[in-house]
Amino acid sequence: MIDKQHLINRFISYVTIDTESDPNSNTTPSTEKQWNLANKLAEELKTIGLQDVSIDQNSYVMATLPSNVSHKVPVIGFVAHFDTSPDFTGANVKPQLVENYDGKDIMLNAEENIVLSPDYFEDLLQYKGQTLITTDGTTLLGADDKAGVTEIVTAMEYLVKHPEIKHGEIRICFTPDEEIGRGAHKFDVKKFGAEWAYTMDGSQIGELEYENFNAAGASVKVKGKIVHPGYAKGKMINSMYIAQDFINSLPRLETPEHTEGRQGFFHLAQINGKVEETNLYYIIRDHDKEHFEARKEVMQNLANEINKQHGNTVIELDIKDQYYNMREKVEPVMHIVDIAEEAMKNLNITPIIKPIRGGTDGSQLSFMGLPCPNIFAGGHNFHGRYEYVPVESMIKATEVICKITELTAEKYA
Template identity: 80%
Template structure:
């Protein structure tokens, strides 16, 4: 269907462009360098023959593949993001190609003895005999989500070159800043004008997801009083000790490192403190809406308890919701998940339907009126030096996109 060399070259042309986003920026896109790939993508979409190719002032890209059937078919969409995570550098990505993977350790970087090992990353074992694209151990790869972009563009190119495959109108969208939670913030759902869409932003082959965390962020501020330590008895209030009380008041086993599946958590990801003031930054996650609300209430209850002990307004919490579980919006239109599942099964791909332990553009888009399940893009170990993607998984993802388009047109003929 698609040659390995063609999809590999396209993918590498994207990942070698640095598009790291910046959570501390208030612009969209959050980094100027995201424009470099965005403009490259716009030109490529035009070159392969898509119509209505546009890029707005915030670098949101949209394009159309017109229907090639005479009957009415719902317009569907495919969406990916072109930024990479600020968790690890995306500058000077130097992809390594491992042909016919033998199932053994892969030496990513000889100088620093950085090894990608199946003993630690067991998923590698399912790709023996395949072609892997890895990092050189000094950067992330960017398969999240440049693999998705590669797959969408390659699928559109394939459909254009094979008009015998019947499909309705297909819209594609590429977004900036997904990795910092803003990928859908300025997405124009009305302009996109699709009945539903799929994000190509999952991990291993077969993933099909329509559930994600409900998410909130909490900033806890603890006030203290600084007094010369030699004369501090009965006067000094050390905010860092009260912060320790706060941390210890939350369930110790309800943290990311102790939870899996649909289990939620409190995650302390940043602290800063002196005697006078300490700040704790948490994220709160749960798939279940009732439990999610209970977690926020737990934070508030701990604040109240500590203030009774140490004095009013010693501890304050600012809690802000970030996104919600898209299951609520997808379940009423479950046929869109069924179509993706049928497409995978017809291609001998075993669907892995499971909740996302994270967020996705699809969550926010679903609540903006565009139901949007998530499909595998093929990569593993995102956001770090051990990231890799099997080329065969990207080719399969292309086939899934094509098959979804075909099934949607057939079901509505």
């Protein structure tokens, strides 16, 4: 039985350490403060009895729970990230405990009248009667992904204390900078040495994901010509109008606010313009590889057409692929998803198997030779002041980790 208060205390000790990452930094980790939690985790892993605890020059923390069976079992791993999103401040996090949640509004911050309401966040109603950890309305919480970190450490501690649960060798890794897309960039897969792994980085209880978007970023530079507006006839070329034509020529309903499930999109994430030059930044997403390639082609053809209309290059387009759908790497080894699904069912958790409408370290790791589906960590409303996590979901995620290790040992007996 997982000790509820012990898990709560561990989680709070992690989220109160600021580990916000910085996309404008070129170092790894991207912020010096991430070392504070990385070093704490390395020491804690030694304390609970794990072996081969290491922390490298980029703050990746790895450790081993040795096998306690005599037969050969594949080495499996569990991965989580300890940085938090730069979308909202992670400094001075003050978690609030809501015990026996009654299904009503939760006042996060009376002074600023910040309310977490089931009228807007309907998922709250799934957790009536449970213990919730929320923010105080002024920061994010950091359950993404310190809930996952908490669950992995707690599961390893539980397995050390309960040798009657039989398992093979388990490897764990905690990474920096996942929130800025670099969590797997310096992950040493060879050193990790696992045949497959699971990221504990999903949301609501039951989530099990092995599909994600194919992703690209597109920089669009639109060039104009500035002259005095009083004498501009036939001379001025306003780059903002050309940019507007470009934006309006892309499929208007194929944007994030109009799509769901496996539907892809073009997302205009940033725009900055003057007459002389306008810069657009898009992200392109699609689960289907052919559709993904077609989307890039649509954008390139549009740029070519507008250039043709103007008789010269007024649009410069630069598209760079970011990551790919891990499904193609996981499907050949679907037993790793089946084991996770079976573990959930054994614990009376209904698996929710669905594609991720985003990316995951598991995607990059899968293409680096470490197939890596994603499992729920329990949190909701990531990256903002309304983030919360049910403690009971964290306990269940911890139990899923333990059950996966047990089932894997059994299947290879």
